[in-house]
Amino acid sequence: MPVSRETPEPEVILAAAEVLARGGLVAFPTETVYGLGARGLRADEVEKIFVAKQRPSGHPLILHVDGEAMASALASRWSDRASRLARAFWPGPLTLVVPRAPSVPDVVTGGLATVGLRMPRHPVALALIARVGEPLAAPSANAHMHVSPTMAAHVVQSLGDRVDLVLDAGPCDHGIESTVIDLARDDEAPRVLRAGAASLDAIRAVVPEAVYEPLTVATDVARASPGLASKHYAPRARVVLVDAPHLVDEHPGLRVGAIVWSEEARALLAHRSRTVFTLPPDPEAFARALFATFYEADAAGLDLLLIERVPATPPWWAVTDRLARASS
Ligand code: TXA
Ligand code: MG
Numbered sequence: 001m002p003v004s005r006e007t008p009e010p011e012v013i014l015a016a017a018e019v020l021a022r023g024g025l026v027a028f029p030t031e032t033v034y035g036l037g038a039r040g041l042r043a044d045e046v047e048k049i050f051v052a053k054q055r056p057s058g059h060p061l062i063l064h065v066d067g068e069a070m071a072s073a074l075a076s077r078w079s080d081r082a083s084r085l086a087r088a089f090w091p092g093p094l095t096l097v098v099p100r101a102p103s104v105p106d107v108v109t110g111g112l113a114t115v116g117l118r119m120p121r122h123p124v125a126l127a128l129i130a131r132v133g134e135p136l137a138a139p140s141a142n143a144h145m146h147v148s149p150t151m152a153a154h155v156v157q158s159l160g161d162r163v164d165l166v167l168d169a170g171p172c173d174h175g176i177e178s179t180v181i182d183l184a185r186d187d188e189a190p191r192v193l194r195a196g197a198a199s200l201d202a203i204r205a206v207v208p209e210a211v212y213e214p215l216t217v218a219t220d221v222a223r224a225s226p227g228l229a230s231k232h233y234a235p236r237a238r239v240v241l242v243d244a245p246h247l248v249d250e251h252p253g254l255r256v257g258a259i260v261w262s263e264e265a266r267a268l269l270a271h272r273s274r275t276v277f278t279l280p281p282d283p284e285a286f287a288r289a290l291f292a293t294f295y296e297a298d299a300a301g302l303d304l305l306l307i308e309r310v311p312a313t314p315p316w317w318a319v320t321d322r323l324a325r326a327s328s
Helices: 010-019 044-053 067-074 082-089 123-132 152-160 200-206 218-222 244-250 262-267 283-299 312-324
Strands: 024-030 035-039 063-066 094-099 114-118 179-182 191-194 240-243 256-260 274-280 304-308
Touching: 010 024, 024 123, 024 152, 035 123, 044 152, 063 082, 082 094, 082 200, 094 283, 114 262, 123 191, 179 200, 179 244, 200 312, 218 312, 240 244, 244 256, 244 262, 244 304, 256 262, 256 283, 262 274, 274 283, 283 312
Parallel strands: 063 114, 094 179, 240 304, 256 274, 256 304
Antiparallel strands: 024 035, 094 114, 179 191
16 A cells, blocks of 8 residues: 655555554554564564564564653663663664563563564654554564565565555665664663664764674674574575675576676676676665665576675675675
8 A cells, every 4th residue: 555655644544553453464664674563562463473474483573662651661671771872863773672561472572581672763654653552563574584675565575465454655765674782781781783774883972882793603693682693684596795806707507696886896797698786885875775686686586696795894884784694
């Protein structure tokens, strides 16, 4: 169902809220990626998200709230750090992991003692939460192990009729998921669990002590958060990260495609018959286009996707993380 991004039509939001009130699932746009929503405090409704995604239970979901008051009511302790980060980043792409209140069902937290909370900035997401008047549990609206959807068509491609309604407000602004930060313990530094659309510099401006360990095979295995395993962020094709000169290597018998961003790589591939996706050399614009390109690579039936390495600088942190996962 089409919906206006800037001024969501009240009748569309009402129709979506009615689907949720009947216990249905509604995919809705956020500024990061599309989410697959259910009413977050009703265990039987949240269960349906796991069935639709074919996601193993035990993977915690984010509750989407309309502000700090709704958030703090879902936490058993709302620390000074949580409050400062919420005020600095919300509405926006930062998920705070805090100790859970008893009202939060186990199915949402995967049995953990914590809950992930975020107030999205997208007007459609905010209108829907306001209309329902309760937090919405919403993971990315893709089947388990697929790439997060950045357009309504991706949701349909990934979930088909396992979702009751998809609100289509066009492509997402960031195209990459929220940054997730663990604030559960006051006696420990906040730890970034997932690099994302909120930058580390911006987070450290509020909590200078925040810790971030870039993804490695070792950290991946030792993850505290089950949903963070690498394989969750990959297209179907095998992904290999390469420096520009290797984009022209031969791979006999394989359908090979490439994602490039530099002038050098584009020049190298200009006269090749390979499927080439050219993304912008700017990290935010690259992130916005990356998952859509993975969906296109899947649709093209590629066996091997060569991706030109991106610069190892802070603005690229979230892209670097997703490419590391996709190629692991
Ligand atoms: O941008 C986003 O965060 C999108 C939109 C829809 O809001 N949502 C999203 O949800 O990416 P999902 O379920 O695909 O990813 C949520 C991540 C998972 O990696 C999960 O493990 C982590 O957040 N997470 C959620 N609750 C947690 C908790 N209590 N402790 C640790 N990690 C948690
Ligand atoms: Mg996801």
